[in-house]
Amino acid sequence: MEAQDGGRLRHAAQAGGRVLISGASFAGLATAYWMKTLGYDVTVVEIAAGLRKGGTPVDIRGETIGVVRRMGLLDAIRRKALPPRRTEFKNADDITQARIPARPAVLDSPDEEYEIDRDDLLDIMFGAVCADVDILFGTSVLRLQETSDGVSAWFSDGARQDFTLVFGCDGTRSSTRRLVFGNDEDVMHFMGLYSFLKVVDRRLIESNVTQIFSVPGKTVMLNGYDDKTDIAFGFRSDREIPYEHRDIEQQKQLIRDQFEGLGWRIPDLLKEVDAAEDFYFDKLCQIRMPAWSRGRVALVGDAGYCPSPAAGMGGSMAIIGAAALADALERHGDDHVAAFRDYDEGLRPFVEKVQEDAMSFGLTMFAPETEAAIADRDRRLAEMSAER
Ligand SMILES: Cc1cc2nc3c(=O)[nH]c(=O)nc-3n(C[C@H](O)[C@H](O)[C@H](O)COP(=O)(O)OP(=O)(O)OC[C@H]3O[C@@H](n4cnc5c(N)ncnc54)[C@H](O)[C@@H]3O)c2cc1C
Structure with a gap:
């Protein structure tokens, strides 16, 4: 101690x-x-x-x-x-495009985290x-x-x-x-992104892994740890979207409108959105x-x-x-x-x-805006993880 x-x-x-x-x-x-x-x-x-x-x-x-x-x-x-935890960047076919390996904490070092x-x-x-x-x-x-x-x-x-x-x-x-x-x-500065977060008490992916799938302006992230999975959706929007904060069906519909028809595991994850009774949805600011x-x-x-x-x-x-x-x-x-x-x-x-x-x-x-920016992100992350 x-x-x-x-x-x-x-x-x-x-x-x-x-x-x-x-x-x-x-x-x-x-x-x-x-x-x-x-x-x-x-x-x-x-x-x-x-x-x-x-x-x-x-x-x-x-x-x-x-x-x-x-x-x-x-x-x-x-x-x-x-x-x-290791992080994997996925494409629509679930192929890992870039990976950040898990880094064990080094006690009492400047990198301890x-x-x-x-x-x-x-x-x-x-x-x-x-x-x-x-x-x-x-x-x-x-x-x-x-x-x-x-x-x-x-x-x-x-x-x-x-x-x-x-x-x-x-x-x-x-x-x-x-x-x-x-x-x-x-004093509140809107950052042009909305996010949805639901933590489910089940493993949707292997433990100690984060998976990220992005298309221009939209990202889905899964974090697996303990016996839980965080499901996060994020989408860009130039303007603030008016919605009723107590109306959770309206917020679910905003997510469906943005993500329906997209690949990877999104159809199954949208079922989790449909079933969610409590979740976090807000603009990033x-x-x-x-x-x-x-x-x-x-x-x-x-x-x-x-x-x-x-x-x-x-x-x-x-x-x-x-x-x-x-x-x-x-x-x-x-x-x-x-x-x-x-x-x-x-x-x-x-x-x-x-x-x-x-x-x-x-x-x-988290949410690159174009295909080129997604490719650039994956390349930069691959380089950064190689340097570690
Ligand atoms: C339930 C919850 C879940 C969160 N999940 C995430 C997450 O998944 N990812 C992430 O990046 N950040 C999340 N955050 C925000 C994160 O906790 C904060 O960014 C960060 O920890 C800074 O902490 P804070 O104490 O300044 O603010 P917060 O953690 O937001 O805490 C503020 C506290 O003040 C209380 N409070 C609010 N209004 C009043 C009032 N009028 N009178 C008395 N108390 C009041 C709240 O109930 C809360 O306990 C979450 C916050 C909460 C409350």
């Missing part, structure tokens, strides 16, 4: 005060961990009745490895990590904080008002409480962001804001700088962002204005790089 970040504990007495965190996913739980470590009294409100489980596995690599080590979570993540089931990572992070912080499920913040020395929060259960600082960790459609920054349509804080409220993770699933970094950015915020608060003590400025200036270059890479590389890799 690696050491916890004891260095920070010596500052516990220094911080004091109460913080409120909205959202109990990666950003919220990581922020809760650091604020508790800094000595704050922490309350987390989560709108769902429990942790919001589901979704595809999360990558932990690069700087995130160092952060989860500081949090004392690296060993638990190593124990739960999924076996390394893991993939972990989203639910397992949530459980690990929840376990790290649940004894020390108040987590109120089924609760949300309806109103925030800054006072001379803090922020008053009105909760959905009618209670009002006062806090020193408030952190919005409530995802891409953050209500904290709306409450504090107002109308936020202009990034959150880009000129500032991540206002007054005593700061945003962490997708709420402030969602990079989109095309980055493969949403979980990492939330975990890295929470640590960057804590480091800034530690450096500046009671001066939250300086701390929030430091957090913003220090993290922004990294966030912008990840967001740019998602636009220029991630999107092109």
Whole structure:
């Protein structure tokens, strides 16, 4: 078991005060961990009745490895990590056109990286904080008002409480962001792609394999791990498509309209779409804001700088962002204005790089727009995997 970040504990007495965190996913739980470590009294409100489980596995690599080590979570993540996975790019006849081999993690090396089931990572992070912080499920913040020395929060259960600082960790459609920054349509940047995701508790392909089939502007991906398969459909669209968010039949029809008549395993996979009772369907978007804080409220993770699933970094950015915020608060003590400025200036270059890479590389890799771009992707990936 690696050491916890004891260095920070010596500052516990220094911080004091109460913080409120909205959202109990990666950003919220990581922020809760650091604020508790800094000595704050922490309350987390989560709108769902429990942790919001589901979704595809999360990558932990690069700087995130160092952060989860500081949090004392690296060993638990190593124990739960999924076996390394190979990726195969298929053509309509199921012939593999390019392949990225599975890469076993090399412990304590700069290349150490893991993939972990989203639910397992949530459980690990929840376990790290649940004894020390108040987590109120089924609760949300309806109103925030800054006072001379803090922020008053009105909760959905009618209670009002006062806090020193408030952190919005409530995802891409953050209500904290709306409450504090107002109308936020202009911070959501549509990336020209829609995605559908369904995780089925069956093996549709071999375990520890990802298969991708693309035609211009459309991609289907299967991830096999444990006894589950992620089924993902993605399609490009120049404009936003109006649809009713609660109408799941309409969303299924959008997928059918795009993919009917295509080859590979798509006819069978469309039957899975037909049978799906719950699934994820949304436009891909990034959150880009000129500032991540206002007054005593700061945003962490997708709420402030969602990079989109095309980055493969949403979980990492939330975990890295929470640590960057804590480091800034530690450096500046009671001066939250300086701390929030430091957090913003220090993290922004990294966030912008990840967001740019998602636009220029991630999107092109996932859903190339032309036959030539598909061939180019397969060639580049074959070269990259040969270099490793
Ligand atoms: C159920 C689920 C499945 C996901 N699946 C995938 C996936 O397959 N692939 C992928 O790339 N990304 C997925 N994501 C997004 C991914 O988790 C994030 O990109 C990333 O982990 C950043 O984490 P975050 O904590 O900033 O945001 P999120 O993980 O989105 O968490 C936000 C949290 O805030 C809570 N919340 C929302 N509104 C309020 C409110 N008003 N009051 C209190 N709490 C609120 C939510 O319930 C959620 O727990 C998923 C997110 C969720 C919630």
